[in-house]
Amino acid sequence: MSTQPKGCLTCPSAPPEAGSVLLGIVAAPGQIVYITPNPPVTQELLDTFEQNGIPPENRLRFAGPCMEHKCMQWAGTRCGLIDRVVDHFGERDDAELPKCRIRNTCRWFAQHGRTACASCPEVVRKPAEAW
Amino acid sequence: MADHKFEFTLSGVHLSEAQKSQIASEIALVVTRAVTGNSPQALSTPMWSKVNIHGGKMIPEALLAAEAGAATKT
Numbered sequence: 001m002s003t004q005p006k007g008c009l010t011c012p013s014a015p016p017e018a019g020s021v022l023l024g025i026v027a028a029p030g031q032i033v034y035i036t037p038n039p040p041v042t043q044e045l046l047d048t049f050e051q052n053g054i055p056p057e058n059r060l061r062f063a064g065p066c067m068e069h070k071c072m073q074w075a076g077t078r079c080g081l082i083d084r085v086v087d088h089f090g091e092r093d094d095a096e097l098p099k100c101r102i103r104n105t106c107r108w109f110a111q112h113g114r115t116a117c118a119s120c121p122e123v124v125r126k127p128a129e130a131w
Numbered sequence: 132m133a134d135h136k137f138e139f140t141l142s143g144v145h146l147s148e149a150q151k152s153q154i155a156s157e158i159a160l161v162v163t164r165a166v167t168g169n170s171p172q173a174l175s176t177p178m179w180s181k182v183n184i185h186g187g188k189m190i191p192e193a194l195l196a197a198e199a200g201a202a203t204k205t
Contacts, residue, residue: 026167
């Protein structure tokens with residue numbers, strides 16, 4: 001990611017905004033189709049999704065720099081969101097890993113390893129009732 | 132896990148950044164529509180609300196500034 005400072009970790013559930021990349025598509029609850037390489041997010045891309053009736057924060061997942069304390073999910077020194085998700089689903093480190101382009105810098109993978117990858121598809125930014 | 136690779140190379144032309152961005156956008160849209168259908172509906176499951184796993188919400192800048200101000204006063 002060109003706008004990401006060196007050493008900064010990547011949030012796999014970032015807002016859809018310029019500077020982010022398209023991580024994947026939510027095919028169904030708990031199922032993400034990961035895209036490699038990740039298309040960069042531009043206003044044109046977001047406009048295209050809107051014009052085609054695709055709710056980006058529900059049917060798409062974006063990745064961007066982890067904002068740490070600027071994010072409501074930040075819990076002291078770590079991402080509280082993936083901690084809650086892993087607490088809910090438990091350790092699932094035997095799952096086959098998808099081909100995910102951001103794993104090397106992923107905040108969630110850094111905290112929970114393969115268990116984070118197994119739980120990652122369960123997350124959306126907005127459920128239907130939030131639209 | 133099923134993987135599918137589609138590879139395209141455009142040769143013989145110098146594309147501008149705008150053209151490359153447009154191509155990436157169109158490909159992303161086509162892939163999205165192929166996966167979600169032509170009229171994708173917003174999805175929900177009871178679990179999403181139960182666990183509150185709605186990803187990365189940014190704290191408004193004004194609130195951050197107010198908190199920083201309060202911290203320096205104490």
